[in-house]
Amino acid sequence: MMNPLKALLIAAGLCGLTLPAAAEIPASMKNVEAKQLFGKQRAGSAHKPAPFGSYAKGCLAGGLQLPGTGPTWQAMRLSRNRNWGHPETIDFVQKLSAFAARQPGWAGLYIGDISQPRGGPMLTGHRSHQLGLDADIWLMPPKRLNLSRAERENLSAISYRRAKGAFVNSRWTRQHHEVIKAAAKDPRTARIFIFPGAKVKMCNDEKGDRAWLRKIRPWWGHHYHFHVRLACPRGARGCVDQNPPPPGDGCAAAQKWVNDILNPPPPDPNAPPPKKRRELTMRDLPSQCVTVLQSR
Numbered sequence: 001m002m003n004p005l006k007a008l009l010i011a012a013g014l015c016g017l018t019l020p021a022a023a024e025i026p027a028s029m030k031n032v033e034a035k036q037l038f039g040k041q042r043a044g045s046a047h048k049p050a051p052f053g054s055y056a057k058g059c060l061a062g063g064l065q066l067p068g069t070g071p072t073w074q075a076m077r078l079s080r081n082r083n084w085g086h087p088e089t090i091d092f093v094q095k096l097s098a099f100a101a102r103q104p105g106w107a108g109l110y111i112g113d114i115s116q117p118r119g120g121p122m123l124t125g126h127r128s129h130q131l132g133l134d135a136d137i138w139l140m141p142p143k144r145l146n147l148s149r150a151e152r153e154n155l156s157a158i159s160y161r162r163a164k165g166a167f168v169n170s171r172w173t174r175q176h177h178e179v180i181k182a183a184a185k186d187p188r189t190a191r192i193f194i195f196p197g198a199k200v201k202m203c204n205d206e207k208g209d210r211a212w213l214r215k216i217r218p219w220w221g222h223h224y225h226f227h228v229r230l231a232c233p234r235g236a237r238g239c240v241d242q243n244p245p246p247p248g249d250g251c252a253a254a255q256k257w258v259n260d261i262l263n264p265p266p267p268d269p270n271a272p273p274p275k276k277r278r279e280l281t282m283r284d285l286p287s288q289c290v291t292v293l294q295s296r
Contacts (some may be wrong), residue, residue: 024290025282025283025290026290026294029282029290029293030281030282031281032281032282033121033279033280033281034120034121034279034280034281034282034284034285034289035120035121035122035123035279035280036123037120037282037293038059038116038118038119038120038121038122038293039116039122039123041116041117041118041120041293042081042117043065043117044060044061044062044063044064044065044084044117044118045061045062045063045117045118045291045292045293045295046062046295046296047061047062047291047292047295048061048062049061049062049063049064049086049087049132050062050236050238050239050288051086051119051131051132051133051232051233051236051238051239052131052238052239052285052286052288052289052292053130053131053238053239053240053285053286053289054130054131054240054242055128055129055130055131055133055134055229055242056127056128056130057130057280057284057285058119058120058130058131058239058240058285058286058289059118059119059120059130059131059285059286059288059289059292059293060084060085060086060115060116060118060119060120060130060131060132060292061118061288061291061292061295063084063085063086063115063116063117063118063119063132064084064085064086064087064090065083065084065117066083066084066085066090066093066094066111066114068083068149069145069146070094070097070108070145071098071101071108071145072094072097072098072100072101072107072108072109072145073093073094073097073108073109073110073111073145074108074110074111074142074145074147074152075111075152076110076111076112076138076152076155077112077113077152077153078149078152078153079149079153080113081116081117082112082113082114082115082116082122082129083111083114084114084115084116084117084118084119084132085114085115085132085133085135086131086132086133086230086233088133088188088230088233089114089115089132089133089134089135089230092135092186092188092189092228092230093109093111093114093135093137095186096109096137096179096182096183096186096228097109097111099179099182100141100175100179100182103141103175103178103179104175105141105143105173105175106141106142106175106179107141107142107143107144107145108142108145109137109138109141109142109179110137110138110140110142110157111135111136111137111138112135112136112137112138112157112225113125113126113129113134113135113136114129114132114134114135114136115129115130115131115132115133115134116129118292118293119131119132119292120285120289120292120293121279121280127277128229131232131239133229133230133231133232133233133239134227134228134229134230135227135228135230136225136226136227137183137225137226137227137228138157138224138225139157139158139160139176139223139224139225139226140157140158140224141175157224157225158171158224159223159224160172160176160195160198160223160224161195161197161198161223162197163197163261163262164261165195165196165197165220165223165258165261166196166197166258166261166262167197167200167201167258168197168198168201172198172201174205176198177201177202177205177206180192180194180198180202180216180226181202181206181212183226183228184212184213184215184216185212188230188231188233189215189228189229189230189231190215190229190230190231190241190242190244191215191216191217191229191242191245192215192216192217192226192227192228192229193217193218193219193222193226193227193229194216194217194218194219194222194223194226194227195218195219195220195221195222195223196218196254196257196258196261197258198223198226199213199216199217199218199250199251199254199257200251200254200255200258202216203249203251203254203255210249211249213249213250213251214245214247214248214249214250215245216250216254217245217250218253218254218257229242238286238288
């Protein structure tokens with residue numbers, strides 16, 4: 001039987017198309033915000049799939065598009081054109097959605113942002129999601145998978161936090177625990193970001209193998225969705241992995257997040273003011289990203 005990833009590549013016509021040597025930055029790309037250049041791309045580049053750079057400073061060659069609707073998923077906010085990713089990510093989403101569809105009351109998954117067609121910085125929103133190896137997955141379980149394009153633009157995600165993220169609310173179920181656990185146990189997963197109260201809830205509820213909890217990391221804002229980050233695929237020499245999470249299950253650290261939410265520490269009077277982030281240009285990205293943009 002053919003490897004599913006190879007079948008995806010053959011269907012996309014990308015098998016055997018390697019990325020040429022990196023190009024010099026042309027005048028048309030100099031002194032232009034990289035997000036403007038990548039945000040205009042409507043399709044993936046004609047190369048063998050490969051991520052270049054890091055999750056917040058990179059690009060994606062040969063990206064594949066997750067079909068807007070599948071047997072166990074629907075991609076949301078199609079107008080953003082962010083349902084593109086590395087073949088490993090597309091395969092991951094499809095398999096996790098099939099697992100979710102076997103949970104009571106779940107028809108599958110609603111999929112949020114993955115990446116732009118050629119990765120890179122986004123016009124709005126995320127600083128990460130640049131390699132096609134990040135995927136936002138809605139916490140709200142779908143009741144049906146026949147939403148129209150208009151419905152997918154306007155349907156609101158639902159928050160699962162209480163007390164500013166210190167706890168989960170009444171919408172949280174054991175099925176959420178099991179879906180996120182399945183995502184974390186996939187060997188391709190590097191880490192999963194979710195609000196602190198959800199991490200603590202999973203720590204308290206898990207009575208079996210706890211090794212997967214190490215990959216679950218608390219982070220602000222992730223109470224409508226959880227964010228899966230895959231590791232750099234095997235053989236992807238131009239891809240830079242994030243440092244691994246600290247040893248252990250991370251539950252004590254998550255509990256500290258919760259304690260600080262409930263009893264915020266006083267502000268540090270000596271803390272320097274936050275620096276305004278500079279917009280990335282092509283000089284900030286790996287040189288291969290020029291060739292990715294130049295592909296027709």
